[in-house]
Amino acid sequence: MNSASLLIVDDEAGVRESIRLIFGKQMRVLEASSSDEAVRKIRQETPDVILLDILMPGTDGLETLKQIKGIHPEGQVIMLTALNTARTAFSAKETGAFDYVTKPFDVDELRLRVERALEKTRLSRELEQLREEVGRKYGIENIVGKSKAMLEIFKAVSIVAGKKSTVLIIGESGTGKELIARAIHYNSERRSKPFVVVNCAALPDTLIESELFGYEKGAFTNAYQRKVGHFDIAHGGTLFLDEIGEMGLGTQSKLLRAIETETFTRLGGTEESTVDVRIIAASNRDLEKLAKEGGFRADLFYRLNVVSLHLPPLRVRREDIPLLADHFLRIKARENSMPSKTLSAEIVDCFMTYPWPGNVRELENLIERLTILSPNETVLLSDLPQAMRNQDQWATLREEVLRGSCPLSDAVDEFERELILRALQKSGFNRTKAASLLGTSRRVLRYRMEKLKIIESDPGQDDSKMSR
Incomplete structure (x- = not known):
């Protein structure tokens, strides 16, 4: 509580002095003997907690309370009241007072009320800071994109x-x-x-x-x-x-x-x-x-x-992909307390051709996975999931065909080879089952495997198992 401040507003010097003795070593204590003086000090100091006597000469405490809440709504006001004005104290709470204490007050009770008021002030400030942080996070300038x-x-x-x-x-x-x-x-x-x-x-x-x-x-x-x-x-x-x-x-x-x-x-x-x-x-x-x-x-x-x-969708604003990837790399590194990584040129090329069916959410989740699992400072193509690497392979092949550097027949053969290999792997290298998956006969599959020079056995299988 050392950085906290307390304003005592009471026309009786003895009351102010006794309260100062209670809190003087714990926080900065200010005093005011009238409503006008209290308002001036609140404008200058904005104290965390205000102890306000409800019976004040001139303007009474309730009127002063309204002024205080108008100029310093964050301040927590605790009303000081005599026993015969407890009903008025309830009215004060409806006007915006945090609490009230009756005179003559119990020291422990007063300490407890002030501590609660300070806690509310702290929570209110934390909430305001959180709102400001959230506001900055969702500021238009923080949304990534240049498309x-x-x-x-x-x-x-x-x-x-x-x-x-x-x-x-x-x-x-x-x-x-x-x-x-x-x-x-x-x-x-x-x-x-x-x-x-x-x-x-x-x-x-x-x-x-x-x-x-x-x-x-x-x-x-x-x-x-x-x-x-x-x-x-x-x-x-x-x-x-x-x-x-x-x-x-x-x-x-x-x-x-x-x-x-x-x-x-x-x-x-x-x-x-x-x-x-x-x-x-x-x-x-x-x-x-x-x-x-x-x-x-x-x-x-x-x-x-x-x-x-x-x-x-992300696939139609591809110029935003590198910006988003860099943005997520920084965020995910910070969230996971890890050093920020970079993407290799091959990965960026892959990202630019991948269709991103899950859009920005898919990119964000992938970057988080790469941040956590990639062992390298620069994320490599080999760190990507197999499906994305295959997608990149076909995208590269397509570009080569369009540029004329790869004959269409070679591209078709490569695509067919990949399909056959996947069917064999999925069927446990059983050619009859693989042929069924591909919608063809075992004889045609064997002919295509021979033509495409596909090895007839898995490294972990023998030929007898392949030919079942």
């Missing part, structure tokens, strides 16, 4: 962040829809309020309504107490509805009403609750097409589609 498509996304995010309009984000799985939603939230005036994520695909229809809107005690079997829903939790902030295309039609109609009226009713309840929430929805499906087919409410689609952002 034309992503630059357009960044521009749109910076525009819509300052508005309250609903936003619909469309993109394949792994393209970063939640990241963009967080960027919109943390670059808006709602940044200090909750960002609540609801994965609609992970919740069955029987649960999603109660998760969104909550329920009252007794609403159904085992509803032993009121449950607060995500709309309540997100009040003042942003509600992100991920994979909204998976939401049932019944819940969609209730969601539409909540968005349009800014009210909702908990399950089993009759009272409407007003809510201030910004809705950002996301889907990997074509919701407009789904609406035309009757699988999604058209009116909800139009209500969500006020501003739409289409995130491109």
Whole structure:
């Protein structure tokens, strides 16, 4: 508590002196004998805890409390009150006081209240620091990309962040829809309020309504107490509805009403609750097409589609791949307390030709794996999973054919050789089973193996086993 500060506001010098003796060795103690002096010192010093007498000459303690909360809302105010004004102390807590202590006060009780107030101040500051860190993390400038498509996304995010309009984000799985939603939230005036994520695909229809809107005690079997829903939790902030295309039609109609009226009713309840929430929805499906087919409410689609952002898959913004890879290399090294690694030129070439079906998420997970498992400072092509190396092999072969440096017939033979070898390995080098896997006869397989000069036995097998 040595760095903490305490302001004593009391018109009695004896009270101030006794409190100074209690806390003087533990923290910096300030004094004020009037409300005006207290306000001046609070503007100058911003103390962590304020002990405020409720009965002050001139402006009373309650009026002073209102002024203090107006200029220093982070300060924790503990009211000092006589026994006959305890009712007023309760009113003070409703006005924003942290706690109250009755005079004459017990020293141990006063210490305990001040320690609790300091703990709340510490937690509030840590929370604010965390919010600032999260805000920096999801700042638009920290989203990686230089492709034309992503630059357009960044521009749109910076525009819509300052508005309250609903936003619909469309993109394949792994393209970063939640990241963009967080960027919109943390670059808006709602940044200090909750960002609540609801994965609609992970919740069955029987649960999603109660998760969104909550329920009252007794609403159904085992509803032993009121449950607060995500709309309540997100009040003042942003509600992100991920994979909204998976939401049932019944819940969609209730969601539409909540968005349009800014009210909702908990399950089993009759009272409407007003809510201030910004809705950002996301889907990997074509919701407009789904609406035309009757699988999604058209009116909800139009209500969500006020501003739409289409995130491109990674395979169509390949110029972003090296930037993203370097970004993830730094992050994963830091997260795993390891030195940052670099990628060999061969790996970068492989990344640039690989189709990335899992998009940015797949790239991030791969970089984490390479960071942890690769024994070298420079990650080599041999460190990649076999499937990616094979993909790179065919991409290279394709480029050679297109450049004219490899005859098409040779490329076809190489592809066929790889398929036969894989079938043999999968079948335990049993040619009859391998032929079945390839959809051909054992005789044709043997002929193709001879033509392509495929060795007829696995190093761990003998010829007798091969010819069964």
